[in-house]
Amino acid sequence: MRDMPDSLARQRPQAEQMMNDIFRRVGDLPPLPAVAAKVLEILKDPDADLTALVSIIEKDQALTAKILRVSNSAYYGLVRRISTVKDAVVTLGFNNMRNQVLALSAYSLMQGPASGYALEAGSLWDHSLCTGLCAEHLADTLGYKSIKDEVFIGGLLHDIGKTILSYYVSARFSNILERVDQLGQTFVEAERAELGFDHAEVGARVALRWNLPESLVSMIGDHHKPDLKSVNAARVCLVHVADAIASMLGVGIGVDALEKRLREEAAQLIGLTDHAVQDAMAYMSDLGDLREYIGTH
Numbered sequence: 001m002r003d004m005p006d007s008l009a010r011q012r013p014q015a016e017q018m019m020n021d022i023f024r025r026v027g028d029l030p031p032l033p034a035v036a037a038k039v040l041e042i043l044k045d046p047d048a049d050l051t052a053l054v055s056i057i058e059k060d061q062a063l064t065a066k067i068l069r070v071s072n073s074a075y076y077g078l079v080r081r082i083s084t085v086k087d088a089v090v091t092l093g094f095n096n097m098r099n100q101v102l103a104l105s106a107y108s109l110m111q112g113p114a115s116g117y118a119l120e121a122g123s124l125w126d127h128s129l130c131t132g133l134c135a136e137h138l139a140d141t142l143g144y145k146s147i148k149d150e151v152f153i154g155g156l157l158h159d160i161g162k163t164i165l166s167y168y169v170s171a172r173f174s175n176i177l178e179r180v181d182q183l184g185q186t187f188v189e190a191e192r193a194e195l196g197f198d199h200a201e202v203g204a205r206v207a208l209r210w211n212l213p214e215s216l217v218s219m220i221g222d223h224h225k226p227d228l229k230s231v232n233a234a235r236v237c238l239v240h241v242a243d244a245i246a247s248m249l250g251v252g253i254g255v256d257a258l259e260k261r262l263r264e265e266a267a268q269l270i271g272l273t274d275h276a277v278q279d280a281m282a283y284m285s286d287l288g289d290l291r292e293y294i295g296t297h
Contacts, residue, residue: 004274015196020206032210034195035060039098040153040212041231050089053097056087066104067097073097076287099136099152103129104197116169117254124162130284132156135242142271144234153186154219156214158239161203161220168195177255188224188258192268199256200224226266237266245280 038056042048057063064085071092071190082088089097110125117124131156138150169176172194179190192198204221218232219239226236244262247253 010039018168018195019202021195022164022202029207032212033105033108033276035063036102037210039105040099041125050086050094050149053094053163054089057097057101063101063104067100069102071111073160084255088123095149098149099133102153102156103132106154109160109163112163114166114254116166116173117162117256119162119166119254121230121254123252123254124159125252126155130172130246130251131158131242133287134245134280135238136244137280138238138272138276139268141279142238142276144238144270147235150213150215151219151242152233154216154223154239155242156219157207157216158223158243159199159201159203161199161201164203164206165191165195165199169199186224186261191256196222226263226268226269228265234270237270240266241270241277242270245277249281249284251284 015297035056035208039053042052042056047050058068067085067088068082070076071088072078076092078091082091106128107125110128110244111122112124113119113121114124117126134153136148136152138286139145139151156175169191175194176187176190177236178185179185179193183190185193188200192244200221204217206218207220215232215235218227218230219236222230222232223243228237228239230236241262
């Protein structure tokens with residue numbers, strides 16, 4: 001994660017006190033669903049095969065039912081009926097199934113409203129899924145195939161901090177909007193000025209509590225302001241760009257999309273071109289209804 005600017009470092013004691021108070025009042029941080037944690041473990045193993053993924057899915061009856069339902073939906077238009085998880089993985093692919101498992105797990109955490117960001121129920125998840133799929137596509141087309149699995153997860157979880165911070169943003173909503181309107185700050189900059197931290201930092205704290213890899217902590221914590229000197233710079237920049245594209249497409253956006261800025265230096269670092277942006281937007285549009293795509297429609 002990036003270092004704290006001096007002005008914010010000076011107010012860290014107050015900000016830390018507020019953040020600790022937030023976590024105390026919220027209670028225990030939401031646990032990472034067990035099935036998602038196990039899938040993340042599989043991704044760490046270069047020798048993992050579909051048998052391991054099938055075994056994890058089959059142990060969760062509700063997840064198995066959802067996977068089979070979406071696999072047999074009109075969305076995929078398969079000629080033969082999929083009757084087992086193994087058939088689904090073999091027919092639709094390891095990556096497709098992995099994405100569905102992680103997205104369904106994230107859905108359980110993000111399906112509710114985030115009123116502080118003017119997000120209705122389901123909107124945060126829609127935006128997160130769109131960002132994850134877009135980041136994966138960008139990695140695939142811009143020469144970062146080796147990290148496309150990681151950036152999908154980073155995109156999927158990049159806004160997890162909003163699930164916790166929403167209430168506290170609501171309490172200072174008018175002040176935050178005033179900073180946006182009168183000072184020309186982005187919503188995130190205003191959020192940080194009012195609270196001493198933003199939803200990205202809170203999300204990084206969640207990721208640390210979940211013992212997620214450092215690369216994922218960086219993608220979550222730095223997705224609004226990538227550190228170009230970081231070892232995870234490419235990963236963070238891919239998520240940053242995907243987040244912006246999801247907002248351009250109008251998927252699950254709230255008031256924090258106001259004045260959201262795509263950082264040119266981030267685009268340059270990953271070799272982003274206008275054509276790549278148009279291609280990504282066309283790809284996401286072709287996916288259609290993401291809720292149907294992942295089986296939560």
